[in-house]
Amino acid sequence: xxxxxxxxxxxxQVYVLTGKDAxxxxxxxxxxxxxGRVIVEGVNIATRxxxxxxxxQQGGIIRQEMPIDAxxxxxxxxxxxRPSKMGVKVVENGxxxxxxxxxxxxxxxxxxxxxx
Ligand SMILES: [Zn+2]
Numbered sequence: 097x098x099x100x101x102x103x104x105x106x107x108x109q110v111y112v113l114t115g116k117d118a119x120x121x122x123x124x125x126x127x128x129x130x131x132g133r134v135i136v137e138g139v140n141i142a143t144r145x146x147x148x149x150x151x152x153q154q155g156g157i158i159r160q161e162m163p164i165d166a167x168x169x170x171x172x173x174x175x176x177x178r179p180s181k182m183g184v185k186v187v188e189n190g191x192x193x194x195x196x197x198x199x200x201x202x203x204x205x206x207x208x209x210x211x212x
Contacts, residue, residue: 108123143157174201191207
């Protein structure tokens with residue numbers, strides 16, 4: 097196993113590849129790297145009908161996003177707005193960055209280089 101790492105993190109914009117919400121994009125609102133799962137805003141919503149527990153409490157439908165497998169999503173490049181494969185490279189100042197393979201834009205800094 098590869099040290100429980102997933103390729104996306106909280107607040108990333110992602111594109112859903114498979115499942116009932118395939119084709120949707122949304123923001124990751126929670127990531128569980130140890131489980132390899134993420135929760136994406138508006139994706140894989142489970143609805144639950146709730147009966148009122150008392151006269152003062154309303155019943156209704158609870159809508160809640162359920163986790164999906166991180167391998168089912170693809171990061172959307174903030175620059176070219178396309179679901180893109182990400183690469184890792186070391187840039188001039190020594191920073192290790194994640195970059196978009198489509199437009200080569202730096203998406204995020206993974207670790208700071210010596211000069212940074
Ligand atoms: Zn891009």
